[in-house]
Amino acid sequence: MPSASPMPDQQQLDQQQPDQQQYLQDVRRALPADTIIYDPRHMAVYETDGLTAKKQKPWLVLLPETIEQVQAAMRLAHGHGIPVVARGAGTGLSGGAMPHPDGILLSLARFNRILAVDEDNLSAVVQPGVTNLSITEHVRDRGLYYAPDPSSQIACSIGGNVAENSGGVHCLKYGLTVHNVLKLKLVSPEGEIYEVGADSLDAPGFDLLALLHGSEGMLGIVVEVTVKLLPKPGAIVVFLAGFDSVSRAGESVGAIIAEGIVPAGLEMMDKMAVEAAEAFVKVGYPLAAEALLLCELDGAALEVESQLARLEALMTRCGATSFKVARSQSERDLLWKGRKAAFPAVGRIAPDYYCMDGTIPRRELGAVLDEIAALSRRFELAVANVFHAGDGNLHPLILFDANKPGETDRAEALGAAILELCIERGGTITGEHGVGVEKIDQMCVQFTDDELAMFHDVKAAFDESGILNPGKAVPTLNRCAEFGAMHVHAGNEKFPGLERF
Amino acid sequence: MSDQTDALVAGVKRAFAAKRRLSIVAGATRDFLGYPMNDEPLNVASHRGIISYEPQELVVRVRAGTPLCELEETLADAGQMLAFEPPRMGAASTIGGCVATGLSGPRRAYAGSVRDFMLGATIIDGQGRCLSFGGQVMKNVAGYDVSRLMAGAMGTLGVILDVSFKVLPMPAREVTIVRTAPLADAVGHWRDAARRFLPVTATAWTGGRSYVRLAGDGAAIDEGVDAIEGDVTTDGPWDLVRDQRHPAVVGAEHLWRLSVAKNDVDPLSVLVEWGGAQCWRTDGADPRASLESGHATRFRGESDAERFQPLAPVVQRLHQRLKDKFDPARILNAGRMYPDL
Numbered sequence: 097m098p099s100a101s102p103m104p105d106q107q108q109l110d111q112q113q114p115d116q117q118q119y120l121q122d123v124r125r126a127l128p129a130d131t132i133i134y135d136p137r138h139m140a141v142y143e144t145d146g147l148t149a150k151k152q153k154p155w156l157v158l159l160p161e162t163i164e165q166v167q168a169a170m171r172l173a174h175g176h177g178i179p180v181v182a183r184g185a186g187t188g189l190s191g192g193a194m195p196h197p198d199g200i201l202l203s204l205a206r207f208n209r210i211l212a213v214d215e216d217n218l219s220a221v222v223q224p225g226v227t228n229l230s231i232t233e234h235v236r237d238r239g240l241y242y243a244p245d246p247s248s249q250i251a252c253s254i255g256g257n258v259a260e261n262s263g264g265v266h267c268l269k270y271g272l273t274v275h276n277v278l279k280l281k282l283v284s285p286e287g288e289i290y291e292v293g294a295d296s297l298d299a300p301g302f303d304l305l306a307l308l309h310g311s312e313g314m315l316g317i318v319v320e321v322t323v324k325l326l327p328k329p330g331a332i333v334v335f336l337a338g339f340d341s342v343s344r345a346g347e348s349v350g351a352i353i354a355e356g357i358v359p360a361g362l363e364m365m366d367k368m369a370v371e372a373a374e375a376f377v378k379v380g381y382p383l384a385a386e387a388l389l390l391c392e393l394d395g396a397a398l399e400v401e402s403q404l405a406r407l408e409a410l411m412t413r414c415g416a417t418s419f420k421v422a423r424s425q426s427e428r429d430l431l432w433k434g435r436k437a438a439f440p441a442v443g444r445i446a447p448d449y450y451c452m453d454g455t456i457p458r459r460e461l462g463a464v465l466d467e468i469a470a471l472s473r474r475f476e477l478a479v480a481n482v483f484h485a486g487d488g489n490l491h492p493l494i495l496f497d498a499n500k501p502g503e504t505d506r507a508e509a510l511g512a513a514i515l516e517l518c519i520e521r522g523g524t525i526t527g528e529h530g531v532g533v534e535k536i537d538q539m540c541v542q543f544t545d546d547e548l549a550m551f552h553d554v555k556a557a558f559d560e561s562g563i564l565n566p567g568k569a570v571p572t573l574n575r576c577a578e579f580g581a582m583h584v585h586a587g588n589e590k591f592p593g594l595e596r597f
Numbered sequence: 598m599s600d601q602t603d604a605l606v607a608g609v610k611r612a613f614a615a616k617r618r619l620s621i622v623a624g625a626t627r628d629f630l631g632y633p634m635n636d637e638p639l640n641v642a643s644h645r646g647i648i649s650y651e652p653q654e655l656v657v658r659v660r661a662g663t664p665l666c667e668l669e670e671t672l673a674d675a676g677q678m679l680a681f682e683p684p685r686m687g688a689a690s691t692i693g694g695c696v697a698t699g700l701s702g703p704r705r706a707y708a709g710s711v712r713d714f715m716l717g718a719t720i721i722d723g724q725g726r727c728l729s730f731g732g733q734v735m736k737n738v739a740g741y742d743v744s745r746l747m748a749g750a751m752g753t754l755g756v757i758l759d760v761s762f763k764v765l766p767m768p769a770r771e772v773t774i775v776r777t778a779p780l781a782d783a784v785g786h787w788r789d790a791a792r793r794f795l796p797v798t799a800t801a802w803t804g805g806r807s808y809v810r811l812a813g814d815g816a817a818i819d820e821g822v823d824a825i826e827g828d829v830t831t832d833g834p835w836d837l838v839r840d841q842r843h844p845a846v847v848g849a850e851h852l853w854r855l856s857v858a859k860n861d862v863d864p865l866s867v868l869v870e871w872g873g874a875q876c877w878r879t880d881g882a883d884p885r886a887s888l889e890s891g892h893a894t895r896f897r898g899e900s901d902a903e904r905f906q907p908l909a910p911v912v913q914r915l916h917q918r919l920k921d922k923f924d925p926a927r928i929l930n931a932g933r934m935y936p937d938l
Contacts, residue, residue, distance in 0.1 A: 214858075216788055216859060217858045217859045217860050218791060218792075239792065261738045263736055267736070271713065272736065274742070274745075275709060275713050284911060288911050289911075290909060290911035290915075291909070291912075292912065294856070294858075294890065294892065295857075295858035295891065296856040296857050296858055296874055296890055296891030297705065297706060297710065297856060297874045298699070298710065298749070298856050298892075299856075299891075300892040300894070300905050300906040300907075300908060301905070301908050301912065301934070301935075302746055302749070302750050302916055302919060303712055303745055303746055303748055303749055303750070304746075304912065304915060306712055306745035306746060306748075307742055307743070307745070307746050309742060310738040310741070310742055311741055311742075314741075315741075327791065327793055327794045328794060330794045330820070353653050353655060354652065356676060356766035356767075356769075358765065358766065394794075395794070395813070395817055396795070396796065396813070396816060396817040396820040396821070397816075397820070398816030398820060399796075399813060399814055399816040399820070401816075402814060402816050403814075455734040455736050456734065457654050457733060458654055459651065459653065459654060486735075487734075488734055488735060488736075489734075489735070489736045522732070522733060522734070523732070523734050524732050524734055524736075524737040524738075525739050526737070526738050526739050527734070527735075527736035527737060527738065528736055528738060529738070530738050531738070531739055531740075535739070539740065542739055542740075543739075544728075544729075546726045546727075546728055547728050547730065547740070550722065550726075550728055550743065550922070550923075551741055551743075553922035553923075554741050554743065554919070554922065555741075556918075556922065557915060557918035557921070557922050558915065558918075560918075569740075570740065570741075
């Protein structure tokens with residue numbers, strides 16, 4: 097736990113805006129000293145979230161422990177017009193929790209308790225700083241679990257999951273965070289407390305619960321989450337099928353869906369991702385394959401076995417070159433371990449990597465992967481592909497070395513090109529990681545000015561003074577105009593990022 | 598099969614310029630929900646047709662005026678369905694009304710609601726701007742989820758032009774297990790079943806009988822039949838319950854829908870669904886003030902009385918502000934859901 101910050105010295109005080117000085121005085125009266133971090137030396141951990149390329153020290157860090165403290169902090173911030181960026185575990189991949197230089201970084205890390213489990217209503221009330229996996233661990237003995245399982249589930253917090261509407265490998269069958277949350281308790285920018293959703297399956301009025309999911313901390317501060325719990329399936333099997341081409345693996349995904357089976361998870365990795373994962377965690381993936389399909393089936397024991405038999409035959413017909421089944425928990429965990437460790441595994445084979453998150457209609461899978469390969473050659477940067485194949489959610493990992501001049505820019509340019517490719521093929525720039533600061537320019541490509549204006553209107557309906565996470569998720573129309581002009585220019589001159597080499 | 602976007606946009610623009618209120622209509626089969634509307638009709642019924650449907654993608658995009666039964670037929674031909682089982686209030690029921698009223702059927706507690714299966718929507722806002730949110734892909738967190746906000750908004754935030762849904766394969770087989778049981782026992786049985794991983798896709802209690810529907814392939818159903826006590830029948834009450842044609846509710850002068858926590862079932866209910874989370878009362882008393890959880894909606898009776906649960910003050914303010922943004926002149930279905938909205 098960070099210690100109380102010393103009082104700011106005179107020089108620091110002189111640099112502050114009058115509003116900030118007043119805020120600091122007021123917040124010291126309202127919150128205990130050990131919830132306020134003023135000393136920049138203690139702020140390093142808050143400079144960045146999972147998008148480590150973007151770093152920014154906040155003006156002030158608050159670590160409130162009670163809802164009343166959050167309310168007080170917000171009331172004061174609202175009164176003084178000071179920006180507030182909420183932060184959970186800081187594992188987000190789009191810079192959504194990147195601090196504001198003149199603002200407060202509001203960490204919900206101390207809201208880390210599971211408050212209640214209701215076995216009759218199959219729900220649990222948890223604080224936003226509780227990690228995703230710990231919910232499942234808490235109810236495992238009762239035969240229950242919380243379904244959404246982002247790969248970072250050991251560290252990511254449920255509040256952050258709500259803010260990003262996180263998915264995971266099981267959302268093909270069990271849905272995203274929005275499908276698995278019943279109710280939220282929030283603090284408004286003005287410091288009021290309110291609830292959306294209900295302990296029932298719906299609530300009166302507008303579906304604000306859905307609107308708040310994926311809103312990236314722009315609309316309110318989540319201080320309590322009621323999640324749905326599910327009974328553990330009677331039987332689970334995982335199979336792994338190897339293919340000698342990525343497009344053949346992609347076609348087999350469509351074939352599984354056409355079979356009328358919705359697997360619990362359906363993931364794909366290309367050769368580079370497989371090699372990296374195998375080198376990292378040694379799970380026994382077939383290294384000869386150009387692409388691997390990982391498929392999990394769950395349900396009643398006999399049902400799972402009959403589906404498995406059907407899919408084994410189907411995979412053979414689709415040209416699978418290898419097929420391996422994992423039945424026991426330890427065997428299954430091992431197969432998944434390689435997939436879930438794919439990001440850090442790729443991190444070991446390159447000094448830096450940049451993870452993209454576009455989603456496309458599944459039918460475009462083969463064509464989009466071919467184009468990503470072409471872009472990879474053109475930008476001279478390797479790309480490993482890991483994806484939630486069942487959902488068409490791609491995670492191309494762009495490998496680069498930030499210490500080589502220009503490579504970071506080139507990686508970003510390649511990433512932008514991939515996102516625009518996704519839009520062109522009828523998809524979206526982000527399936528589950530959020531827009532944050534990272535993909536804000538691509539929002540200009542995906543949405544019209546009128547649609548962006550409506551997003552700003554929605555933001556204003558919740559946060560009239562605009563103090564919550566300003567500058568994230570939705571670009572200003574001015575920014576889009578500038579981006580559009582630059583973009584045309586970049587289109588005329590082929591890949592200006594390459595010229596420096 | 599007709600795209601009426603331009604005409605509908607022009608209609609809203611004219612109304613916006615003249616500050617003239619519009620009542621959005623299509624099949625007019627769901628007028629029972631919300632307050633009656635008598636403003637100039639904006640008819641979306643001719644804006645119909647399936648825009649795209651690829652069964653392998655599990656996605657269908659459909660215009661709002663498309664009859665629900667037409668869409669369901671097309672999906673069934675490919676062995677797929679709208680998994681939230683929207684109530685069909687008659688042959689004229691449209692997709693737009695289905696989304697605007699936000700009603701889901703027996704499968705809701707086990708598969709999800711209409712908004713859970715929405716992937717995107719195109720709307721006309723109160724200024725006549727045509728806007729698209731979400732898309733035709735399974736996962737999409739770019740921008741606020743405005744499309745799901747349309748589900749249950751009763752047309753007060755925009756004219757729905759088209760909606761994209763995730764669809765699911767139809768189960769290979771369905772059976773129903775029926776047993777005689779008082780309501781409390783039935784809810785207890787459902788609760789026990791919900792704690793186990795069984796292929797339950799619907800539950801209902803009415804007239805002293807508990808019904809549980811199982812769906813899946815043969816093996817899954819066999820396992821469910823072994824686990825749940827009662828007689829197996831292929832003749833469950835599901836269509837009647839789904840379409841609000843069940844004898845328990847069909848002729849009642851008063852009808853309230855209670856949406857409650859599963860452990861807060863109203864003992865005065867004549868029909869209970871969703872594992873206990875959806876209860877129907879016909880006794881005429883207003884249950885809203887006495888609810889321990891959830892909310893209640895008047896479906897029938899006393900047309901000038903209040904019909905929805907009052908909103909908490911902060912939530913009410915958010916409704917007002919959203920309405921001001923989506924429909925600044927307050928011309929779209931004004932007063933349909935709440936008198937001041």
